[in-house]
Amino acid sequence: MKLKTIIMGSALFVGAALTGASAQAADKIRFATEGAWAPFNYIDSSGKPQGFDVDIAHALCAQMKADCEVVTQDWDGLIPGLKVRKFDAIIASMSITPEREKVVDFTNKYYSGGLRFLGRTGEKVDLKHLDGKTIGAQRATLGAQYLEDNYAGKAKLKFYDNQDNVYLDLVSGRLDVVLSDELPTYNWLKTSGNGDKFEFKGAAFMKNDNIGIAVRKGDKLKDKLNEALKEILANGTYQKINAKYFPFSIY
Amino acid sequence: MIDLHGFGHQLLQGALVTVELALASLVVGLVLGLLGAAAKLSSIKPLQWIANIYTTLIRGLPELLTVLIIYFGATTVLMSIASLFGYDEYIEIGAFAAGVTALGLTFGAYATEVFRGALQSIPKGQHESAVALGMGTFHKFYRIILPQVWRIALPGLGNLFLVLLKDTALVSVVGLEDIMRKANIAVSSTKEAFLFYLVAAIMYLALTVVSMGVVSYLEKRARRGLTRG
Amino acid sequence: MDFSVVVEYFPRLLEGTWVSLQLVVLSIVLGGIIALPIALARISPVLWIRSFPFAYIFFFRGTPLLVQIFLVYYGASQFEVVRESFLWPILREPFWCAIIAFTLNTSAYTAEIFRGAIQAIPPGEVEACKVVGMSKAQMYRRVLLPRAFGIVLPAYGNEIILMLKGSALASTITILDLTGMARTIIARTYTPIEIFLAAGAIYLVISMVIIAIFRQVEKRQNRYLGSVSIKVPDKG
The missing domain is CATH 3.40.190.10 (Periplasmic binding protein-like II)
Structure with a gap:
């Protein structure tokens, strides 16, 4: 009998507590x-x-x-x-x-x-042969997919939850090259104070x-x-x- | 003072969300824990099975995965259940509700064991005397059993709450604006990773200390019947 | 729901599982090694020796593991000093950052479990050691630690499962562990429920195997006790 009381009282309680899941017009x-x-x-x-x-x-x-x-x-x-x-x-x-x-x-x-590679200023990178380099991109982006399709198994690929963390790891030196959309990177180079240390590598591609x-x-x-x-x-x-x-x- | 680049206020708001999330999950978790313990101790086999499946599943799943599954999966499941009853409106499960559900379920699974131990430790004689005094089921549970279960279970529940408090950080992954997410946002815009994660750590430590204080006060209170003799 | 994606990507989920297992095993072993001296210092009668492990344990048990990982991975790499130090080859790898964070974290919990176990040994046994003239080192090596090992097993098994579950956080610092792999697959297939459920099932299987192993070891280790069990403080 005791159990019934617990169960009934508790069920009411859970119901009340979960009404946070409300229907929304x-x-x-x-x-x-x-x-x-x-x-x-x-x-x-x-x-x-x-x-x-x-x-x-x-x-x-x-x-x-x-x-x-x-x-x-x-x-x-x-x-x-x-x-x-x-x-x-x-x-x-x-x-x-x-x-x-x-x-x-x-x-x-x-x-x-469009996509464009980003790397350290003055460092020569052959974009055709990135074997052994560590390349970063944001997970689930066009850039990440491009890397998986073209560099998987050759370069070391690292995918991040967001672009800010990609930049953090480029600056810290964990990444050699980054592939990302050209426009936000353009903005990052101009505003982050890292514009002199990093530069675009190669031309933008997938311009469509x-x-x-x-x-x-x-x-x-x-x-x-x-x-x-x-x-x-x-x-x-x-x-x-x-x-x-x-x-x-x-x- | 350390310079928080204007994010101090945001972090405090995040702390409020963290506390709300922890307390709401605690309530849900305590109820689920009592239910689970009752089911495990019941003589009805299917109830025992359900409770066993519940605790085994939840205790084996990473909390991060539980949060992700509930956040992305619960809406679909709820809506298909609702449509069985002819209700086709959209049901919203936000990050907060998903967090409360996931953390409440987790807390409940561990609390089930704590409550079960406590319920079992109450001598049969207590039940019998209550009945002999003419108490009804509800009275007996409310006046005799629950206060004792509470006292015995408190230290275990206190530990679980400290775990819960830290698990709230996981809900930031689905976008709840708690301490952790506010710290992430601050790091995004200031690049001061060490500073903001350290500040976040200190905020969690402070919450832990406060919780420990509350738990030990509650423990003292729950024991007052014993110490007076 | 469409579970054919699970079949298609199952080999990749297994790849992730292997990474998760490496993370757990390495962290547990390293954490266990660090935990022992911490636990011994924690029960030292000297206040200042006792206070270091206290602060250590307090910090790692009082803050979320997620914060600890981010502090090690993004926090440490922010400083030029760290990036130019001999530690950088290790700290630049997300895998080792995860190992460091997990090891420190689990060692704090494990130290508390060890301490509880050592203190749970009846004082009579300590006295008995003294009576037969054992030195302190002998007493620990021959009696206290083996006894503590038996007492510690249930709580320690629990800690390994918690570590397994905590290892999912490695996915937040680009590691392709089971959860990271699941998230990467979802980035292609957009089927979160199916893939997360599959990953969840794999975690469940692993934790059940761990539980089964510990039941066996416990039976062996404590066989001389009959069915006596000694309570070890819950982890918190």
Whole structure:
């Protein structure tokens, strides 16, 4: 008899405690970004996400007259999180790739990038033969995939949870070469105080790397976003945001 | 004073989240622990099996993996259960709820053993005298059994809470803005890894010391019936 | 859910498992070696000898393992002095950073387990050693430590399982252990639930094997005791 009492009382209690898992109406569009990819998305010292991606998200929302929220999520949790509806769209400088298109839909591109190697200033690197070198990239990025496809088994590959840690290990000397998107690296070289110690190696490649906003498969949000994107490109809002971060057009 | 580059306030906010997460998980974990112990001691075989599977599974899984599985998996599972009942709305499990669930489950699995030991250590005579005095089941449990179980289980539970407190750091991996994640963000923008991780360590130590103080106060209180004689 | 990805990537999960096992075995062995002197110093009657292990244990048991790993991996490499020291060839490797963090961490817990065991030996046995004229070293070597070993086994088995579970944190510093491998696979397949569940199953199997081994060893070690068991303080 005693057990019954314990069980009933406790069950009520757990029920009450777990109501944190509440049902939520989907009247707000929730954008997710990473927050570790300056200047496209980063978290400032007050804890808020900032950057090009975040500005674009807000501009799109203003254009759509929608209620929006930008949340942050670690990079490798972005697509899984979108799939299980933790948010409605990913605006995190994500390249449109066939692999990703199998699981999510992308809007039209909102800017385009390219990959480029980064290494120590003055050190000669033969990008064709990186055998035995330690190369770093962020896990689950185009760069990481490129390295796995082209250098696996030859060079030592190291994949990180976020780009900031890639830079930390390049500076500390754990990495010889880094493969990453050209634009954030351009920004890092200019702003991190390491511009004299490191430089781009070789030319940028995969220049047709289109960056889009990811939504769930079949979500009509995609059309609305495309429409709004066209409008902010036409009315000059996009160009204003672009100029805030880069002196050249990145579209 | 050390220069925290303006991140001091953020870290304190993170500490608040850490404490909230730890306390909420504690409540869930205590309840699950009592349930688990009751099930293990019950004479109903299926209940024993369920409790045994529960504790074996959870105690064998890395806490990091439990957090990841709950964060990514629970929504899918919950939604498919809900749709069985004709409820098709989206159910949100945020980082906090996922953290509470994962850490509560973990705490509960270990607490099950602590409670079981404590429940078993109460002499049969106590149950019999309570019944002889005409107490009902609820009364007996609430007035006689629970206070003693509490006293016996407290040191074990205190230890488990200290483990729980440190495990909260794992929930930062799914984006909860606790001490650990705030420290990560600060490192991202300042590159002062050593400083911020050390500050985080000191904050956890401080929380540990406070918890130890509370536990030893509670232990003293729970023993007061004994020392007066 | 689609479990065909699990079949496809199972060999890579096994690769990760091998790394996890190396991490656990090395850390446990090294941690055990460091733990013994710490435990002995901890029960020293001299206050200042006792206070060092106290602070050591307090720090490593009072802070999350995740913080400790990041301190070793990212924290230490921040300083030029470290990067130019003879330690750098070791500290630049994430594997050794994980080993250092895990070893320090587990040694603090293990030291407490050892201490509990040594103190759990009935005082009569210590007195008996003195009566037969053993020196302190003899007493420890012949009586106290072997006795403590038997007492320590259940708690020590527990510690190894906790270390196995803690080793999952190696994935946060680029190591492709079981969890790291799982996360890398998910980065390609976007199937977190299936792959994490598969990884979880592998961890479960390993911990069950550890439990089974310890049951056997315990039976052997404590066979002269019959069915007596001695309580060792829980780890916290």
